Amino acid sequence: MKANKAKSNQGLQFYKTDISKTTKVALVGSPIHAGFPSPAEDYVDLSIDLNKELIKNPSSTFLARVKGLSMKDVGIHENDILVVDKSLEAFNKCIAVCFIDGEFTLKKIKVERKCLYLMPANEDFKPIKVTELNDFQIWGIVTYIIKKI
């Protein structure tokens, strides 16, 4: 909190407080202790912020929802939420949101002998070989998967 000098009067100074900014502080234990103070009190930290943990680059991170079965063998199922970072460079074996011929698709990127493949993780699906004839773009790289159990 910041104190603003508001009025000074006969040597007495009055301050107004600025409550526009708040900082949350974790509260531990009950305020009045009859017994021994908690030994953990000195080790209180602020809470874990999942946004901070899961989203390293907020400006370039988008969420997307999964539909379909082609990635089930790597544990990605229908309705899972993908954390997608557009600022990352694609690398071999990364899982990426791709856009190919008018559709978004989630696949593993594989580079082999100067060819690019979109690899499913389900034996019922076939790999897609990307050629110059495809309208193709790697939209973003998946960094986390959030799923409801």
Add this chain to the structure above:
Amino acid sequence: MYALVDCNNFYASCERLFQPALIGKPVIVLSNNDGCVIARSNEAKLLGIRMGAPAFEIKDVILKNNVAVFSSNYVLYGDISRRVMNTLSQFAPEIEIYSIDEAFLNLSGFDIYDIEAYARKIVYTTTKNIGIPVSVGIAPTKTLAKVANKIAKKNQDKKGVFILNDKTSINKALEEFSVSDVWGIGRQYSKFLNKYNIFTALDFVNTNKEWIRKNMSIVGVRTMEELQGNPCIEMETTPPDKKAICTSRSFGTMQSEYEPIAEAVAQFAATCAAKLRKQKSCAAMMIVFIHTNQFRKDLKQYAKNIVVSLPVASNSSMELIKYAEIGLKAIYKKGFQYKKAGVIVSDIISENNLQTSLFDEVNRDNQKKVMQVLDKLNSKMGRDKVRIAQQGFSRKWKLRQEKLSPCYTTNINDILIVKT
């Protein structure tokens, strides 16, 4: 040096980000109520679709050329804009957000680097990280940076970057630049200048300075100096508090009854109050206005506004709604088809300098507390979830947004769907 970074066809680019199939295809975005064209992709421009063209007039062009049409989704554009600005702010110590899709960067002292490579990095980063293509114009002044940006945009071979840094290149650019396109010279002045055979920016620079001062005031002289490469317009990094706030909408369908209009006006007053609270200020004056559709010559016309003075400046939704209703009651007349209403608040002062009146009967501390709780709840649960009764829930007057895209980045139920 200053850089002006401008997003290319921003609204259309936002829509394309989540529908990449539209890249290379004509896209237009319509105004509130899907009335007229407010944004066009390059392909739409090439089809001859004018800015501001009423949607019904260009129906044939849209159908024939398979133009993708969107209602304006300001929630989405606002969020993408914030991402772009955050990204740009990493490139300079000072950034001035000039509009939803442009920003000035102060690059003083960056001259020792390869400035063109730096500009290319800005373009690459915003295009890749957010998916929004931008153009960068760099010059010794903000006005020249604007010129450079236009050149970067117009010429495909510049690949989004143009730098004006020496007398010869500046003069050459000004010679080909219409004076009407210069930042700070409005339509009226360019008409006036054209009368005196001043057509290009170079003509303007070569005019007698005293003559400019006499006819265009100090503002004109400043523009002239800036075009000559002498910086006169500084960066505005913190936006000045608003002197007046206006909230108004056209109704999706015309309204004649009092109740739905009163509901809309209450909503506008509440929005004004929330905006005032956000900038920690209060308003002492309010204007309420209503009018019919002036383009419907077949209907009876009526337009009226009223000024309401508040006894004590306020930012309470309850109070502002109360006075807005008093105002509306005074000007509303039965028997007309109303198209638009609005509330403007002005005489805005800081919350801390409030002058109360001796006869004030309002418990201001209580109102303040209620509003704080209201703002807190709404910021947690969504805009206008908790509202004053007059704001209503029927929303008969609400916007027509038939082609609204999902709020991909701000609503978890609207996020992009990816097939695996």
